Each structure stands twice: as C-alpha cells, then as structure tokens.
Amino acid sequence: MLPTFCSQRGHVTALLLFLASLHITSGGKLLVVPMDGSPWLSMQSLMKQLKENGHEIVTVAPEVNLHIKPSDDLYTLKTYPVPFTQEELEEHYQFGVNEIFEELPFLVRVVKVYKMLQKTSDMFFSTCTSLLHNEELIRFLEQSKFDALFTDPLMQCGQIVAEYLGIPSVFFLLQGTACGLDSEALQCPSPPSYVPRVFTTNTDHMTFAQRVNNLLVYMSEFFLCGFFYSPYSSLATEFLQKDITVTELWSHASLWLTKADFTFDYPKPLMPNMVAIGGINCAGGKSLTQEFEAIVNASGEHGIVVFSLGSMVSEIPMKKAMEIAAALGTIPQTVLWRYTGEVPSNLANNTRLVKWLPQNDLLAHPKARAFITHAGSHGIYEGICNAVPMVLMPLFGDQMDNAVRMESRGAGVTLNVLEMTSKDLSDALKAVIYDKTYKENIKRLSELHLDRPIHPLDLAVHWVEFVMKHKGAPHLRPAAHDLNWVQYHSIDVIAFLLAVVLIVLYISLECCLFCFRKCGWKKGRLNKKSKSKSQ
Amino acid sequence: MLPTFCSQRGHVTALLLFLASLHITSGGKLLVVPMDGSPWLSMQSLMKQLKENGHEIVTVAPEVNLHIKPSDDLYTLKTYPVPFTQEELEEHYQFGVNEIFEELPFLVRVVKVYKMLQKTSDMFFSTCTSLLHNEELIRFLEQSKFDALFTDPLMQCGQIVAEYLGIPSVFFLLQGTACGLDSEALQCPSPPSYVPRVFTTNTDHMTFAQRVNNLLVYMSEFFLCGFFYSPYSSLATEFLQKDITVTELWSHASLWLTKADFTFDYPKPLMPNMVAIGGINCAGGKSLTQEFEAIVNASGEHGIVVFSLGSMVSEIPMKKAMEIAAALGTIPQTVLWRYTGEVPSNLANNTRLVKWLPQNDLLAHPKARAFITHAGSHGIYEGICNAVPMVLMPLFGDQMDNAVRMESRGAGVTLNVLEMTSKDLSDALKAVIYDKTYKENIKRLSELHLDRPIHPLDLAVHWVEFVMKHKGAPHLRPAAHDLNWVQYHSIDVIAFLLAVVLIVLYISLECCLFCFRKCGWKKGRLNKKSKSKSQ
Structure with a gap:
C-alpha cells in the first residue's frame, strides 16, 4: 500500500483514506x-x-x-x-461533589480539599499498586x-x-x-x-x-x-x-x-x-429520540438551553438548586437540565429535569441557544463544534482554566458557582442568548475549529x-531527552566560553602589565642613568 | 459544508476530502x-x-x-x-557553479564566494526594489x-x-x-x-x-x-x-x-x-517514456543509478567530470547522468548522459539501486519516498546540512565534491548499493515517511x-509576538522577584541588627547600671 500512497496523491489520498476507513x-x-x-x-x-x-x-x-x-x-x-468497595468509591466522589457546593470559611475549605485530594490520591495509588502486584x-x-x-x-x-x-x-x-x-x-x-x-x-x-x-x-x-x-x-x-x-x-x-x-x-x-x-x-448531530425531539420542537422560536455539569455531578445541594431554578425561570427558552436530585420547589415551567441528555445532539440542533456547562474540555469542544455560546460554571481541576479560555475569546460568561446569585445566572444567560457578539464569536471559533484537513x-x-x-x-x-538540565540550557558551554574570555583577558592584561613594567623599568633605568650622568 | 463535517466523520471525512479534491x-x-x-x-x-x-x-x-x-x-x-539582462543573470549563475568546482587556496575562495554572494544579493535587492517601485x-x-x-x-x-x-x-x-x-x-x-x-x-x-x-x-x-x-x-x-x-x-x-x-x-x-x-x-511513479524505459530494462539484474546535481548544475569542469566518469565505470549498474557539458573522453559504456531525466519516476522504478544527488531537499525527499540509498555531493547552501542528516541516519554516504577522488566515489557507490544496511535504513525511513494521515x-x-x-x-x-525580549524571558519578573527578596532580606537584617543593638545597648546599660550599683 505504501508505494502507491507515495506514487500518487490528490484524489488517490482521499480514496485511500476512504478504503482505510x-x-x-x-x-x-x-x-x-x-x-x-x-x-x-x-x-x-x-x-x-x-x-x-x-x-x-x-x-x-x-x-x-x-x-x-x-x-x-x-x-x-x-x-x-x-482494597476498597464500590460504595466507598461512589460515596467518596459524591462527598467531593457536595464539598464543592458547601459554603465554608477559606481555611476550613483548604483543609477539606486537601483531605479529599489525599484520599483520592490514596485510592489512585492503591489501585496502581493492586495492578502491579497482581x-x-x-x-x-x-x-x-x-x-x-x-x-x-x-x-x-x-x-x-x-x-x-x-x-x-x-x-x-x-x-x-x-x-x-x-x-x-x-x-x-x-x-x-x-x-x-x-x-x-x-x-x-x-x-x-x-x-x-x-x-x-x-x-x-x-x-x-x-x-x-x-x-x-x-x-x-x-x-x-x-x-x-x-x-x-x-x-x-x-x-x-x-x-x-x-x-x-x-x-x-x-x-x-x-x-x-x-x-x-x-461526532454527534444524530437525530434526537422522540422524547427529546418533542421537547425541542415545543420550545418554539425561543429555542432551548442545554444544562449539564458533567458525568460526575448530577445533583447539587437544594439551596443552590433553587437559586439556579429561579434563574432558569427568568428566560423564555426551554431549559433541559441534567439533574437527578430532589426537584427544587421553585422549578419554573420552562425547565425540564432529565436524568440523562444527548448533549451533543441537542447542541447540534438549530434551536440550541445556550449551553450551561461545568467547562470540562469534552463539553466545551461540543459547544465550539456546534457554535453554541456558553455559561461556564467551573467546579474543579482545569475547568477554571477552560472557562477563562472561552471567556477570553468572548464566547461565554464565567460564573463562580459558589458565589453567584440567581440574578448573576439570569444575566449571564440573557447576555449569551441576546448579545449577538457571543454568538458571532463562537460561530467564528466553530468555523475555524471545523475547517481542518x-x-x-x-x-x-x-x-x-x-x-x-x-x-x-x-x-x-x-x-x-539525552541532555541533562545544564547541557540543555547550554550552561556548561556558556561557562566554558566565559572561562576562555576571562583567561584571554587575564593573559592580555598580564602581557600589557609586563610590557608596561618592562618599558617603565627601562625608562626608569634610563632616567637614573641620565640623572647619574648629569650629576 | 462545515456542520456536516462536524456532525459526521470516519468514512464521511474521507468522502468529503475526495469531493473537495x-x-x-x-x-x-x-x-x-x-x-x-x-x-x-x-x-x-x-x-x-x-x-x-x-x-x-x-x-x-x-x-x-x-x-x-x-x-x-x-x-x-x-x-x-x-536592471540586468537574461545573459547577465545566466552568466552569473553559471559563474557561481564553476566557482564551486574550482580548486583555489582557502582565502582566495572566501573572497570569491563573498563577491559572488554580494552580486547575488545585489541582484535580489534590485529585483525587489524594481517590483516595489513599479x-x-x-x-x-x-x-x-x-x-x-x-x-x-x-x-x-x-x-x-x-x-x-x-x-x-x-x-x-x-x-x-x-x-x-x-x-x-x-x-x-x-x-x-x-x-x-x-x-x-x-x-x-x-x-x-x-x-x-x-x-x-x-x-x-x-x-x-x-x-x-x-x-x-x-x-x-x-x-x-x-x-x-x-x-x-x-x-x-x-x-x-x-x-x-x-x-x-x-x-x-x-x-x-x-x-x-x-x-x-x-508525486511521481508515473510510467517512463519509451526512451527511458528501454534504458532501464536494458540494465538487467544490476539495475540503474540516477545521477543529477539539481536544476542549477548540469555541467561541471572537465577534470572533475573525468574523475566522476571513471568512478561510474567501475560499477556494473547503468548510470543515468543528467549532464549537458562536453562528453568526458573516459566515459564508460554503462553511463548514459542525458539533458534531462524524470528523476522521481526513475527513482520509483524497482531497478533503481542508488541516487547520486547534490542533496537539495527536493531530491532527498524523492530518495526517501522511493527508498533509494544515496551518494550525497552537497554543493552550496543548506545542502551540506541535508547531506549530514541522511548520512547520520545511515541512508547515504556524503562526499566532498572538491576533494573526492575517483576511488572515493566508486567506493561510496559500491557501499550504498551492496551494503544492505543502507537499503534497510532508507527503507525504514521511507515507510515512516509515507505512513501519514x-x-x-x-x-x-x-x-x-x-x-x-x-x-x-x-x-x-x-x-x-506581543512581548519584548526582556518580557519573553521573564527577565523583568525575575529582577522584580530578586529585588523583593533582597529588600526583604535587607529589612530582616536591619530589624535583627536593630533588635541586637537594642538588646546589646540595654544589656550594656544594665551592665553599666549593675556596675554602678555594685560600686
């Protein structure tokens, strides 16, 4: 196959890729x-x-x-x-998620996060040890x-x-x-x-x-x-x-x-x-199931908002859930919220709670107006791919960085999930839905992202x-990879060159001094001689 | 087209590429x-x-x-x-080519090369000026x-x-x-x-x-x-x-x-x-013309050697040409040499001089055994693509670097075209043709090079x-691009941090000294007091 690949191209390359697939x-x-x-x-x-x-x-x-x-x-x-059970594992992660939403004094939070990370790290390490020792x-x-x-x-x-x-x-x-x-x-x-x-x-x-x-x-x-x-x-x-x-x-x-x-x-x-x-x-854009298709169609001209906090977080504390539910009720769009917790009592009519949602297929739908996401890279790419402006609620890890990236490109608004009020979320949603620049920016990013060979x-x-x-x-x-830190940064070479320069300078200086002394001495002797002669 | 590109993939990507082409x-x-x-x-x-x-x-x-x-x-x-004529341009380049092969004392060569580069540079510059001022x-x-x-x-x-x-x-x-x-x-x-x-x-x-x-x-x-x-x-x-x-x-x-x-x-x-x-x-591998097909077929089991010094050099001084011709006569392969100069009198029967040759198509032929090249990147890639081991005779520019790259990978032998003897060329040719490691190395490089998405x-x-x-x-x-050299290398930040460290150290030191003096002074006073009391 290789020589053919080399010897021809253009249409043939495409055909080969097609055959390869x-x-x-x-x-x-x-x-x-x-x-x-x-x-x-x-x-x-x-x-x-x-x-x-x-x-x-x-x-x-x-x-x-x-x-x-x-x-x-x-x-x-x-x-x-x-050396741990399924319940312990799930409990640990659920505990971690709850921690995120808990309002705590700074130092208490730091200690709690440290302890949780320590436990996660221990679980990872014991998993690794168990594999190698099996x-x-x-x-x-x-x-x-x-x-x-x-x-x-x-x-x-x-x-x-x-x-x-x-x-x-x-x-x-x-x-x-x-x-x-x-x-x-x-x-x-x-x-x-x-x-x-x-x-x-x-x-x-x-x-x-x-x-x-x-x-x-x-x-x-x-x-x-x-x-x-x-x-x-x-x-x-x-x-x-x-x-x-x-x-x-x-x-x-x-x-x-x-x-x-x-x-x-x-x-x-x-x-x-x-x-x-x-x-x-x-890779989505597949047609929706009847259930979701019906919801999306019923949204009318206002369209839909997709809301998911990722595979790890499907329920949140009631107080926060109610704040969010209140904000979601302020927009005319139908909101599809992936949420498995207790239903907030103030849930508005426009908000549909679902245990699971076909995120990419929904975002690919022309009626998608905004995407509320925890800013995991997976979700963000689906937002970019389908050109849907985002409200970003980073929770942990590199999600804060991801959110800043999207915000810095004018393709979304970032909220601090702990500190945000109902109004903040409502304002952010209205901004990304009605301020055309967000849509234009994400559309431009989407076009650049999708135009790949x-x-x-x-x-x-x-x-x-x-x-x-x-x-x-x-x-x-x-x-x-074959150089150590000193070699990589040429520090040994620079030291050597500096040494050479210093030695050359030193020798030159010594030579000059030597000549100077020699001349000075001769002059001195001459002066002495002429003095003794004149005496 | 873009949303489709996003929403589907695999076979579809290949099909789209095919359609795009x-x-x-x-x-x-x-x-x-x-x-x-x-x-x-x-x-x-x-x-x-x-x-x-x-x-x-x-x-x-x-x-x-x-x-x-x-x-x-x-x-x-x-x-x-x-502001120069076609004759002047061609004469200048031919003069440059002749210079390469001239045996001259080092300093004379340096001066000549400098003058030639100066003239080339002047021609380039006047070309550029002529464009902009038109x-x-x-x-x-x-x-x-x-x-x-x-x-x-x-x-x-x-x-x-x-x-x-x-x-x-x-x-x-x-x-x-x-x-x-x-x-x-x-x-x-x-x-x-x-x-x-x-x-x-x-x-x-x-x-x-x-x-x-x-x-x-x-x-x-x-x-x-x-x-x-x-x-x-x-x-x-x-x-x-x-x-x-x-x-x-x-x-x-x-x-x-x-x-x-x-x-x-x-x-x-x-x-x-x-x-x-x-x-x-x-992109070659096209079938050869009747003329070349006949030559290649007539080469028998020994196969052919392709020899070209690039688009700029098609003739060389007679002395060098005779040395080369003698070397080419020592191998049983048929040599196709792109050469427009006077025919060397010692040209062996196995060597065919041609004004032009379909280089890539010849290299792609299964009978190609070796490639004598000036190590231009174009030619080297054709050698890699068709897995033909090379004898490299770099002439100018980055060709020396290119030749070293191939030699360091064991895919060719580099010769200094000025200093080489007939025997050197003959030995190099025999090495790349009969020492299997050269063929194995170039074959491996070729497979890696051609296995691309x-x-x-x-x-x-x-x-x-x-x-x-x-x-x-x-x-x-x-x-x-938006940083200057100092900022790019974080020199301003490092200087600032150093300053902070120094100031902190200075203040700490001053505080210590102050405390020490204070204590020492008190102690002194106490000592004095106790002394005066004891008196």
Whole structure:
C-alpha cells in the first residue's frame, strides 16, 4: 500500500483514506489501561474505530470503578481487585461533589480539599499498586504479546506496565496535568511569560502581576511535583528494578494525543510527538429520540438551553438548586437540565429535569441557544463544534482554566458557582442568548475549529496504528531527552566560553602589565642613568 | 459544508476530502510572489492543485528570470523590468557553479564566494526594489483584491507587498534561512544544545566541541543578521512608511509551510502556524517514456543509478567530470547522468548522459539501486519516498546540512565534491548499493515517511485555502509576538522577584541588627547600671 500512497496523491489520498476507513488495516493487539471518569468516556470513540479497523483490544481496570464496564463487542475487560468497595468509591466522589457546593470559611475549605485530594490520591495509588502486584494479571499481560499500550498518563500505572512489557505506548491526555509535567516529559518549551500554568486561570496575555504569579507557580512546581509524583517513582523503581522517575516514565511515551486545538488552547510551542486531537468527540448531530425531539420542537422560536455539569455531578445541594431554578425561570427558552436530585420547589415551567441528555445532539440542533456547562474540555469542544455560546460554571481541576479560555475569546460568561446569585445566572444567560457578539464569536471559533484537513478521530486512529505498526515512533523523539538540565540550557558551554574570555583577558592584561613594567623599568633605568650622568 | 463535517466523520471525512479534491471549493484569488530556481519548481504542484480547486492565480516575477515562464492554464504572469539582462543573470549563475568546482587556496575562495554572494544579493535587492517601485504593477495589485499572498520568505518583497495590500500571507519555505530568522520570526524555540544551526553540519547529537560551535554560530547570527537583512528593513520602512524590520515582516505571515518531516529533519519544537509538508513533491511513479524505459530494462539484474546535481548544475569542469566518469565505470549498474557539458573522453559504456531525466519516476522504478544527488531537499525527499540509498555531493547552501542528516541516519554516504577522488566515489557507490544496511535504513525511513494521515500536498492546499477563506489564521499566532525580549524571558519578573527578596532580606537584617543593638545597648546599660550599683 505504501508505494502507491507515495506514487500518487490528490484524489488517490482521499480514496485511500476512504478504503482505510473500510477496515483494510490488518489487525494488531492493543492493551488499554484507562483513567476512570470522563477521560474513559472520551477514549471510547477512538477504541470503537480501532476495533472496527480489526484490532483486538484488552482493557485492564480495577474491579471497583465508576464507568468501565464489560463490553462484548468492543474489548475484553480484565479486572483486578482493589482494597476498597464500590460504595466507598461512589460515596467518596459524591462527598467531593457536595464539598464543592458547601459554603465554608477559606481555611476550613483548604483543609477539606486537601483531605479529599489525599484520599483520592490514596485510592489512585492503591489501585496502581493492586495492578502491579497482581501476579496472575501481569503474567497474562506478558503472555498476550501486545503491539502497544494505550493509556492516560494520569493513570500512572499504564506507562509502568508498558515499560515492564517492553512495548511502545500512546498517551491520551485531555486534561491539564499537575505541575505541567507533560511539558517537562515532552521536553516541550513552555515560556511562563505567555504560556499560562495549569490552575492559574491566567490567559496568554498577562499583566506584569499575572506574569509574576505565573512564574511563581512555575517555580513552586519544582517542589510540589516531587511531593505529588514521588510515590509513583518509588513504586516504578521497585517494580521495574531500576531507578526511574515519573518524568522519565512519561518521557518514554512514543506519542501524545492531546486536547490541543487553538480555538480552545492558546497558541504555544509543540513537539513532533504531540498530536492535537481537540474536538475528537464531536461526532454527534444524530437525530434526537422522540422524547427529546418533542421537547425541542415545543420550545418554539425561543429555542432551548442545554444544562449539564458533567458525568460526575448530577445533583447539587437544594439551596443552590433553587437559586439556579429561579434563574432558569427568568428566560423564555426551554431549559433541559441534567439533574437527578430532589426537584427544587421553585422549578419554573420552562425547565425540564432529565436524568440523562444527548448533549451533543441537542447542541447540534438549530434551536440550541445556550449551553450551561461545568467547562470540562469534552463539553466545551461540543459547544465550539456546534457554535453554541456558553455559561461556564467551573467546579474543579482545569475547568477554571477552560472557562477563562472561552471567556477570553468572548464566547461565554464565567460564573463562580459558589458565589453567584440567581440574578448573576439570569444575566449571564440573557447576555449569551441576546448579545449577538457571543454568538458571532463562537460561530467564528466553530468555523475555524471545523475547517481542518482531517477529523481528529481519524488522526488519533492513524497515530495509534502507526505506533502499533512501527513499534513506536523514535524518529519523533527529540535529542533533548539525552541532555541533562545544564547541557540543555547550554550552561556548561556558556561557562566554558566565559572561562576562555576571562583567561584571554587575564593573559592580555598580564602581557600589557609586563610590557608596561618592562618599558617603565627601562625608562626608569634610563632616567637614573641620565640623572647619574648629569650629576 | 462545515456542520456536516462536524456532525459526521470516519468514512464521511474521507468522502468529503475526495469531493473537495473534485473542486467543490469555491474560487478565490491568490497572488504568488515566487522565489526563482528550485523553490519555484517545488511550488508548482501546489499551485496546480489550487488552480484545479477553482482559484484564480496571479504570479508576479521579474522579466529576467531562470524558470518562471508564462502559463496559459495555471496562472496569469505579471512581469516587471529589472536592471540586468537574461545573459547577465545566466552568466552569473553559471559563474557561481564553476566557482564551486574550482580548486583555489582557502582565502582566495572566501573572497570569491563573498563577491559572488554580494552580486547575488545585489541582484535580489534590485529585483525587489524594481517590483516595489513599479507603480503601474502595484496599482494593478491593489485593484485586484486578492484573498491572500503566497510567497517564499527569501523573496523578501513578497511579505512587503502583502503588508502593503493588507492581505494575509502564506510562506513556502523549503530551505534553511540565514541566521535562523525563520525560528525568530515564528517565536519558535530552538535550543542550540540540540537544534543544529543552519550551515554548521552539526546533527542533533553534538559533542561538547560541536555544542560550543553551535552556540557560537547562534550568537554570531545576532550581528550577521542585521548586516544581511538590514537593506530590506530600510526598503520596507521606506515603502510602507512605517518602521519595520525583516523579522517583524516575517512574523506577520499567517502560516508557514515548511519542509519539515522527521525522517529528514531532527525532531525539534514547532509552532501551531508551522505546517510540515516535507515530501510534497513526491508525486511521481508515473510510467517512463519509451526512451527511458528501454534504458532501464536494458540494465538487467544490476539495475540503474540516477545521477543529477539539481536544476542549477548540469555541467561541471572537465577534470572533475573525468574523475566522476571513471568512478561510474567501475560499477556494473547503468548510470543515468543528467549532464549537458562536453562528453568526458573516459566515459564508460554503462553511463548514459542525458539533458534531462524524470528523476522521481526513475527513482520509483524497482531497478533503481542508488541516487547520486547534490542533496537539495527536493531530491532527498524523492530518495526517501522511493527508498533509494544515496551518494550525497552537497554543493552550496543548506545542502551540506541535508547531506549530514541522511548520512547520520545511515541512508547515504556524503562526499566532498572538491576533494573526492575517483576511488572515493566508486567506493561510496559500491557501499550504498551492496551494503544492505543502507537499503534497510532508507527503507525504514521511507515507510515512516509515507505512513501519514494525509498527503503533504493536500495539507498544503488545505492551509492555503484556509488562510484565503478566513482572511488569515490569527488564532494560531502565539502571544509571544506581543512581548519584548526582556518580557519573553521573564527577565523583568525575575529582577522584580530578586529585588523583593533582597529588600526583604535587607529589612530582616536591619530589624535583627536593630533588635541586637537594642538588646546589646540595654544589656550594656544594665551592665553599666549593675556596675554602678555594685560600686
């Protein structure tokens, strides 16, 4: 197939892509070590396409999880026991969600968030340990002879397993990483002067104060990172029987599929082994079920507003729910709200509570007027793709950063879900629905986003298959990985050149002094002689 | 078309690409200001595709040029007079070619090369001035209302015209630029510790001495650049009636189509508005004419060697030609040599001199065993695409760097065309033909190069049309352009933080001293008091 690919082009390229999509590719064997939660939901469209292309997929997940369920037709699921129960896991996440909406004094909140993060971190770590220490599973993986491993780097165990099995890996990273470890592991320059650090809510155009803040965060990450990632470094060192850090582990990934797209992300340096697949999940626009179609049609000329706080948050405390319900009642649009909690008593007639909604299909409907979202990257891309202006209510993680990105582009209004009043939400909704600039801005972003030479899903499938076929992608790995920090920044070379300059200066100076003394001495002697003669 | 593109994918994407290639796109108006020589030849496949997609193309070129001729079906050619004749131009280039092969003492060579470069530079500059000062032509361009300008940045006038007309531009850069001005204008980090500077022949893995050399070249460029580019800065400032440098001019390009491909280039940082289209011209593999088919078939099991020194060099001094002819006679393969000079008297029976050869089609033939090339990027990509190992004879410009790239990947042998003997060439040919590792290495590179999700030509067409349609690509422009050098490197922030630290330290120290003095004084007084009391 390759020589044909080379020797012809144009129509032929398109035809080949078309044929490729009709499963011409011969099957390989892929191991998937996913991250639970929304990243797993995002991964599945890609896995579906890989399966359609004839690859065999084995997914490894803990017995206790939120979304990773057995699948007859997509993958073989291999589970391993973990030292906590389903109830504990769900309770922990629900507790976390409740925490977000609780009004607490600042310090109390910090302590609570810290404790919750500590517990989440412990659960993650024990999950990872359980996988690596499960000898039977590891033996099975060894015997299975996979072509590659596909994982979310935040699921730290993935790369440790890839390293152990000696197979190449592809990372799927749709969220920001603590301490910007992705940039470090990729050796990708990220100047803190215009590349905002994760969790700072800075944009790419910063004031002096924001640049100070960004640099301070950047510097503090050197210390925080160690604290955050060091347990995994120790675990990997013990399991692989060699000294290795998490940064090194991550740097061994052959390829990174990242959420980047410059209608969403700020333009910044990239590396050759980064593939931007932002918008990979925007594949909807399917016709709605009768139930939803009826609701949408009944909305009349005013249209609909889609409201969801993501897969993790489907109910919120009653006080907040009532505030929101009051705001939703102030607009003439029909609101479809994904909500499973107790019905707020002040719910207006225009608001329909649903346990689940076909988010992308609703947003793709011409009657969609606004999208109230928690600003997860998945949802934001659906908003961009379908050109629906947004009211952003970030809850945790990188959602604050995501919200700022959309707001800075004039495509949405961000609200602080804790501090906002009913009026704030009502005003924000009216603004994005009736102020034409929001619609124009999101429409422009949407047009730019969708005008791409190849769909991100096809791009992702291509690169996973590339790594499977070629056993990695070493030609995309920069030589920077073979340099230490001093060498990378040319500090040794600069020191050497400075030393040379100083030595040359010193020698020149000494020579001058020597000549000067010589001349001075001669002159002195001459003077003396002439003096003694004249005496 | 866009909503469909969003709402569906997979097979649909392929089908859309297929349809797009069947000229669905509505026509725009493109102005082309090309660089003469081989870059122009490379540009044409792209222009052909754009024309097929229904765009109107106007090419602006000097009356006196090497390759830019009128075309009835591809573009409208607008020429302008320049203050030199066709004979002078051709004589100058032929003189330059002769210089390369002349054996001269080092210093004499340096002076001659300097004079030649000076003359070339003068010709370029007067061409540019003639274009900008041609009022009639400029008026025509103003009235033509182009959607975008397509140019080679080395043809400095292109961007000045784009700036004057207020239209977005796309750069087509298939060679290295003096002083690495492309990286600077793109705000693309290029750490000199592993990104070799142009014309150094360093690879991405450098010894300490090579890193010193690379950094010195990097630093010297700050001074050389000014000297090299300042006449154009003055010209642009005068023409545009505003202070502007060449770096600023280049930084305004919406998009850069570059020769990068990591089977050829070393992996290094990229920017979002850089599109790698390395291998764009490898579209051959067409069947050969009867004449060439007969020669190739007659070569028997030994096959053929393709030999060309590029579009600029078709004859060389007799002494060198005889050395080469002698070497070619030592191998059993049939050699097809593009050569228009006097026939060397020792030409062996296996060597066929031809005035022109279908280089890519010959390399694509299964009987191609080796490729003797001057290491221009165009030729090298044809070698990679068709997996033919190379003997590289770089002559000028970035060809030395290109040759080193291929040699460092074990896909070819580099020779110094001035110093090589007949035996060197013979040995190199035998090595690349009979040592299997060369063929294996180039085959691996070829497979990696050709396994891409979309053909570089389709990618290039997409992005030119993108800029035409969206009036630029400002969402791909990094905010780094809005920072000065001090801000970009956070030097002001670091200075501020240092100042804060120093002030805090100073105040703390003063406080301590104050307390110490206070205590010491009290103690002193107490001591005194107790002393006086005890007295």
